[in-house]
Amino acid sequence: MSNRDQFASKIGFILAAAGSAIGLGAIWKFPYMAGTNGGSVFILLFILCTLVIGLPILVAEFMIGRRGKSDAVTSFKKQAPGKPWFLTGWMGFIFSAIILSFYSVVGGWILSYLIRSVSFRLSSNEKDFFANLFTDLTMNTWEVIIAQGAFLLIIILIISSGIQNGVEKASKWMMPLLFIFFVILAIRSLTLDGAMDGVKFMFVPDWSYLTGKTFLLALGQAFFSLSVGVAAMLTYASYLKKEVNLGSSALNVAWMNIGISILAGLVIFPAVFALGFTPNQGPGLVFIIIPAVFQQIPFGSIFVIFFFILLLFATITSAIAMLEIVVATAMGDKYNQRKKFAWICGIGIFIIGIPSALSFGILSDVKIFGRSIFDFADFVTSSIGMPIGALLVAIFAGYQLKRAEQMEELPVKPWIFNIWRILVRYVAPIAIIIVFIQGFRN
Template sequence: MSNRDQFASKIGFILAAAGSAIGLGAIWKFPYMAGTNGGSVFILLFILCTLVIGLPILVAEFMIGRRGQSDAVTSFKKQAPGTRWYFTGWAGFIFSSIILSFYSVVGGWILSYIVRAVAFKLTGSSQDYYGELFNSITQNPWEVVIAQGAFLFLTVWIVQGGVKNGIEKASKWMMPLLFVFFIVLVVRSLTLDGAMEGIKFMFVPDWSYLTGKTLLMALGQAFFSLSVGVAAMMTYASYLSKEEKIGSSAMNVAWLNIGISLLAGLVIFPAVFALGYSPDQGPGLVFIILPAVFQQIPFGALFMIIFFILLLFATVTSAIAMLEIVVATAMGPKYDKRKQYSWLCGLGIFIIGIPSALSFGVLSDIQIFNRSIFDFADFLTNSIGMPIGALLVAIFAGYKISRADAASELDTKSWIFTTWHILVRFVAPIAIIIVFIQGIFFK
């Protein structure tokens, strides 16, 4: 065990785990989900679902990972010897690989926008201009594949440095910068004429949106944004020393995730309303609407550069968590071979991701169950992989690990532990099954 890397500090672990959670889910997906589901009511339900259902699963992943002190597969083998629970670890390995394969495509789009923004080539001010630009980028086979490769290169470069000198170091400077950039953009957004409409949209409830559909969307977003169900948090927690409190770390990660999601809303919605756009633009909100918004405000080009760098940081911190699961599992106990495994796994994921990168252009005619390759990979992981993974984690933590062992590992007040145990044994599994059914049959 002595030559296995560990996080050097609790804050390093929290920032890395929060970075895993705070990615495209918080900055790209949360605003458009809130925008298409009524704003304030969705946000309220999202916070509730994160704390009541997402947080207990997060604690469970932390507990399993820290108890195992190994990659996810080995962790399950150690804690449930002679059983097939270790397949849960392999599922995390497979689904993380698929997530990163299409996630890196979006990371590539962000790099394409940054290059154009820095060269001051994002000069249009209309929604149509940015819609055409987005289509031209995503349909250019050379650009999307090269940009995807560049994004993965950056991700591998960080992961191959190890936990302490790679992941922790990168998270310690990227995450604070993320907050600083966000505060700058929030201040700019809130000082626009008409920004108050966006504030109302976020914080004054329209109870007509309090429906089963909105609740399910909020629940799905809570799972997606916390990175639970694919062994990411389990893998990070395996590098955590036994002295650290799991519960408080998980709570910090959950609140940081909620905070960043709200800040993303405060950047986007006041600006969107102030300039007369509709908030229900869907996935194109960040790549099509926001650039048009930025170009209509003083120093907009500068703020656009800041926004896309911020988006890149958030995407990279999530990507390194996904790659770390794959590398840790492939590497096993060969800790001295981290560099070789990092580059090999990165190359493999790059190759797997090429069809997703090309699915908006040359491979756009290929459909899998009426979905593009990119959308199918997204559906497979978010609607099937993550819910199943989260359900297995809840069952393992709630039923396979004894109550006494769980209480000893979590080391918290008895009423807090009892509440967590009830939520992870009964409430979370039911909620996950509902999300799973909804994701499969009602989309």
């Protein structure tokens, strides 16, 4: 086990774990979900659900991962020998590969937009320019495939370098830069005339939106934005030293996720309201609205470069975690063959993702249960794989691990430990089942 890589520092681990959690979910999906579900009420429920539901499961994944000191499959085998719990690890392996297969498509879109912004080709006075640009890009067969491959190449090179030299180093400079960029963009957005309407939308509650549906959507957003359920955090924690406090690390990750989500709202909503757009634009909020918004701002062509750099960073940090799960599981104890497995797994995921990349173009007529290939891959992971995975993690940590084993990994005050135990054994599983059922209804 001495040949196995480790995180060199607690802060390196926290930033890597936060990077896994803070991806397109926090920056792209959170503003979109808040924009279509009443703003402030959704945000309040999201924060509550993150701390009460997502956090206990995050601690559970950390606990299982550090105790196992191995890939997800082996970790479950070690802690529950002779029982089928190891299948939870294989689920994480499969669903992480599927997630990265379509996630890398979006990463490719971001690369394409970044190249256009850097070359100052992301501006026009035509009304529908940005909507048409997004459509043309996603229908361009060779551009989407090449961009997807380029994005995955970046991830493969980082993973090939290992935990300390690859994942940890990348996270240590990407995450602080991400925060800095967001603060700059938020300040720029908040100084626009009429920006306060966006601030009110985010922080002055409209209680008519306090409904069961809003609660379920906020719960789902909190749950998925923390990356729990696909063994990402479990795998990262397997590289963690014994002296690192799991509880405080998980709390830091949760707060960083909330902070970036709120900052994303402060970047987008004041600008959207100030310039007469509406907040319920879905994916267009990033790829159509934001370039249009920045075009109407002084030095907007510079700020839009910052925005897509930031979005690329966030996407890369999440993608690193997804590929690390796949590589760690495939590699097993062959630690000296990390580079080989990184390339094999990365190329395999690239091939699997090609149909998703083409599902807006030449494969747009191909439907699986009424969904495009891209949407089906998203649905099968977000609405099926992640809830089942997180439910199994909660049950394993709450019931399979003995109380003494739990306390050994979570040495906190007895009342804090008891709260965590109640949440992970009862509250979180029930909430996950509700989200799971809601996913099928949608």
